[in-house]
Amino acid sequence: MTATRALLIYEDLLRRFQNQMTSTQLGVEGAFESGFGYLSSRLKLENAALFWWDPQRHCLSMQYALHDGALMEGEEEIVIDDASPLRPLVEQRKPVVVSTGRPWAAFVPLHIGVELLGAVRIERTHPLPRGKVLQSLPPLNPQAGPGGRIYPFLEDIADVFSIRFHQLMRDEKHKKRTQVLQAGSEVATAVFERPRLRDMLEAVSRSIVRNLGFDRIRIFLVDSEKSKLDGILGLQIPDMLLDLTGESFALKPGVNSLVDAVLSSKGETHVHMVGGRVVYVPIVVNGQVIGCLAADNLLSQQLIDEEQMEALRTLTGQIGMAVLNARLFEDIEQQAITDGLTKLYVHRYFQQRLKEEIDRADRYSYNVALIMMDVDNFKILNDSHGHLMGDKALEYLSQVIRGNIRRIDLAARYGGDEVVLVLPEITEQEAWLMGERLLSAVKKGILAGPGGENVSMSVTMGAALYPSDAHNSRDLIEAADKALYWAKKNDRGNVCFYRTLASSQSEKTA
Amino acid sequence: MSTVRRHNKIELNFWVMPNAGFSTRGILDDFIREFELSRPDVRIKLEVHPWSLAWSRVMDIVKGRNTRNIPDVMQVGTTWVTTLSYLGALEQVPDHPFGPREHRMATSIGDSSPFCIPWFIDIRVLYYRRDIFEAFRIDPILLSDWKGFSRACAELKRNLAKSDRFSRIVAPLGIPGQKPGVLMHDLAPWIWQAGGDFCSDDLRETNLNQAPLLQGCEFYFDLIGEGYMPVPNSALPQGNFFTGHYAMQFSGSWPVDTYLNPAWAYARPDVAANAGVMPLPGGPQGRYTFLGGSNLGVSSLSRNKEAAWDFIQFMLDPSRSLKHARSIGALPARLSGMDEIFDRIPEAKEVFFNSFGYARRLPRFIELGSVEQIIYKMGGRILSAIREGTYTHKRLHQEINSANNEIRSLLSIHRYGTRIAQVAA
Numbered sequence: 001m002t003a004t005r006a007l008l009i010y011e012d013l014l015r016r017f018q019n020q021m022t023s024t025q026l027g028v029e030g031a032f033e034s035g036f037g038y039l040s041s042r043l044k045l046e047n048a049a050l051f052w053w054d055p056q057r058h059c060l061s062m063q064y065a066l067h068d069g070a071l072m073e074g075e076e077e078i079v080i081d082d083a084s085p086l087r088p089l090v091e092q093r094k095p096v097v098v099s100t101g102r103p104w105a106a107f108v109p110l111h112i113g114v115e116l117l118g119a120v121r122i123e124r125t126h127p128l129p130r131g132k133v134l135q136s137l138p139p140l141n142p143q144a145g146p147g148g149r150i151y152p153f154l155e156d157i158a159d160v161f162s163i164r165f166h167q168l169m170r171d172e173k174h175k176k177r178t179q180v181l182q183a184g185s186e187v188a189t190a191v192f193e194r195p196r197l198r199d200m201l202e203a204v205s206r207s208i209v210r211n212l213g214f215d216r217i218r219i220f221l222v223d224s225e226k227s228k229l230d231g232i233l234g235l236q237i238p239d240m241l242l243d244l245t246g247e248s249f250a251l252k253p254g255v256n257s258l259v260d261a262v263l264s265s266k267g268e269t270h271v272h273m274v275g276g277r278v279v280y281v282p283i284v285v286n287g288q289v290i291g292c293l294a295a296d297n298l299l300s301q302q303l304i305d306e307e308q309m310e311a312l313r314t315l316t317g318q319i320g321m322a323v324l325n326a327r328l329f330e331d332i333e334q335q336a337i338t339d340g341l342t343k344l345y346v347h348r349y350f351q352q353r354l355k356e357e358i359d360r361a362d363r364y365s366y367n368v369a370l371i372m373m374d375v376d377n378f379k380i381l382n383d384s385h386g387h388l389m390g391d392k393a394l395e396y397l398s399q400v401i402r403g404n405i406r407r408i409d410l411a412a413r414y415g416g417d418e419v420v421l422v423l424p425e426i427t428e429q430e431a432w433l434m435g436e437r438l439l440s441a442v443k444k445g446i447l448a449g450p451g452g453e454n455v456s457m458s459v460t461m462g463a464a465l466y467p468s469d470a471h472n473s474r475d476l477i478e479a480a481d482k483a484l485y486w487a488k489k490n491d492r493g494n495v496c497f498y499r500t501l502a503s504s505q506s507e508k509t510a
Numbered sequence: 511m512s513t514v515r516r517h518n519k520i521e522l523n524f525w526v527m528p529n530a531g532f533s534t535r536g537i538l539d540d541f542i543r544e545f546e547l548s549r550p551d552v553r554i555k556l557e558v559h560p561w562s563l564a565w566s567r568v569m570d571i572v573k574g575r576n577t578r579n580i581p582d583v584m585q586v587g588t589t590w591v592t593t594l595s596y597l598g599a600l601e602q603v604p605d606h607p608f609g610p611r612e613h614r615m616a617t618s619i620g621d622s623s624p625f626c627i628p629w630f631i632d633i634r635v636l637y638y639r640r641d642i643f644e645a646f647r648i649d650p651i652l653l654s655d656w657k658g659f660s661r662a663c664a665e666l667k668r669n670l671a672k673s674d675r676f677s678r679i680v681a682p683l684g685i686p687g688q689k690p691g692v693l694m695h696d697l698a699p700w701i702w703q704a705g706g707d708f709c710s711d712d713l714r715e716t717n718l719n720q721a722p723l724l725q726g727c728e729f730y731f732d733l734i735g736e737g738y739m740p741v742p743n744s745a746l747p748q749g750n751f752f753t754g755h756y757a758m759q760f761s762g763s764w765p766v767d768t769y770l771n772p773a774w775a776y777a778r779p780d781v782a783a784n785a786g787v788m789p790l791p792g793g794p795q796g797r798y799t800f801l802g803g804s805n806l807g808v809s810s811l812s813r814n815k816e817a818a819w820d821f822i823q824f825m826l827d828p829s830r831s832l833k834h835a836r837s838i839g840a841l842p843a844r845l846s847g848m849d850e851i852f853d854r855i856p857e858a859k860e861v862f863f864n865s866f867g868y869a870r871r872l873p874r875f876i877e878l879g880s881v882e883q884i885i886y887k888m889g890g891r892i893l894s895a896i897r898e899g900t901y902t903h904k905r906l907h908q909e910i911n912s913a914n915n916e917i918r919s920l921l922s923i924h925r926y927g928t929r930i931a932q933v934a935a
Contacts, residue, residue, distance in 0.1 A: 300569035
């Protein structure tokens, strides 16, 4: 074999060794497994072991051993003292052949520049079969290069593996930095594009879990009036949204580690680590703690690193400002859609929501009931007891309504003393029961007049059902209005359904 | 992409852990070749991942951080099942061809999860040296309960100290397992036998501060504290009961076909000829032992689930399952065919078969991994106290209390799986 051919074969071996290491996505261990797995099969190297260098204890500690294509945890430790044959490896980062017999064993250093990171030990127990091409390659032959590169092959694989190791570390660092930047960019977008609190926090949580690699993120906000920490929402792998409503903790020392982290932050964003796999980052705005972000890796057991903590710390600054903005937006929005006196929704918002409910009813094939009511003899009430009494009556009515309707229902002030209820996913019977319950509750209330006299009140209701009584929101309002008009004329203090009105009219016509 | 078609072949990624150390690949290669011959359209790519890396690599896939190398068929350790099922990482086992879950549970031992099928199991029993017991006139019947077991340990310690005949023996009791510490499953049988557990029956409350748990831990750590069992640490020699270094050891089934088989190359004749097998000593509230093992499951991200289940069905064929279990020193999860393993040692067969009746798995809560770590660290502190000569029951209780606080602090507000609700479509 010519020297050129031998060199070509050797270069091919190194190139394939390098390719094997780059073909895996499984980190340093994966690169070691594939690269040295390849060398083992080509060069009959039975064993390879990966060691990390511990500069404090001045020892090489085995992480993984590779044999027969299987990677396993190793537990060997090699202390490097003055008498150790491995001193050149540690001090000069040079490969060392520790045994030239059987087994033949050598250590190759793993280093970045002058910094030693570890070493790989390779062993060959059996001699290579005679006549094999690879054995005769000069760089593989330990006798071949006296003076200069004694073991060129070992130096080369040390270099190739170290370079790959360096690349992996650089890639990992780069990947992490990109992910942190990506998270920052996504959080910033969410802050600008999603003015509502829950929407914004959902997008933020999703971005943090996806980019920073946590198992779960949860966001709690401080209710300073009630001195408690309220759970808002969270997100966990794989993209599962968590509703933390009702998860509340009193802001007192010793309640739990989350509360303690909030209390001890004293207006500064300190990252609190619990057991290496849970972190709390208080959300601080203008020196005031407004909440806390809890991230954990309790399922994956992966340790949370410094970069992840730093990224969280940076992001909570943005989140804090976004929370304040979202709250302000929601306050203004709430004011814009809420009637100041009754705290019920205003007419415009009612119209918008009714249309939405009707669309939803079409999509999911359910009923929507509309109940329209007004206070009986409201003008007389105002005239005889003053307008403040009228206001009081409306306040009382809204209070009764809020206490009796379901979470999915909507109550709005339609105008003057008229109030409307939108009741989705309901039957006529259930709507009727709801109306009766409200009528009865209103009647039970006795209001105190300006002179201390007792003032009773009642309401009359007209109701209509979508889709049986109307084809759209406008028709539904009209139907409920007609039913109310009829009830006020004929059956005051009760609830009248448009269907009964329509059927009695058609009977008359017939 | 988990499954690729190369040269018109379906390629299935098969992830396992080193169940038979470095021989794992060699053992499985035979099965794979046989499968590939029967299914020329499928190629199996075997990957052996060390336990410590395997979990982290699976979690990287769940988190979407590794999208290129995804297993189709994977070995699932018993302590992994709950978490992986919860995360939706495993495909549900189809009724065809495996039969309904009730049927699977009735014909196998091990996991009853709907997301995987038991592959092999291991169960702990007590091995002892008949010749040593006879020489020191100790009746093995003492090993039936805690009190007798402690007495036997004391007798062995006293006699071994002055015996030249058994100079190779370093202590009455060998360390179970190879970790330089005390694991949750080392403690579990003693806690169960005292009537306790690591958490409530509904798995919602984890409480270590309970009398039976303290009693179980006292019993186990006293064995070390009294010098019956050495303090586990990484500097210990590799020896164990089967290499002739101890008079007793709690262990699984792996030595039955190896160290207890005189024909095996590395078997010590004195151990193989004199090894007796007993169930774990019974405690004040009954007899329990630890059941471990592994399952096979299909990743929910697999692109070729049908072929993956076909491969699992092939691997779980009773004769293959038995052959595989024997090769790695475990027991097959299927009841049929298990007799063969114990043909040579009927005494062991009876003990193992009886043990199935009172074998338990670790409690299956989602954060088991976190609790395991805290308990392992707690064990480390107690072992340090033993090493330093400061071990007392009071100290033990303090350490358990401290671990309990740590668990509660971690889990009280971090419980997984109890508050999940979709808040938006």
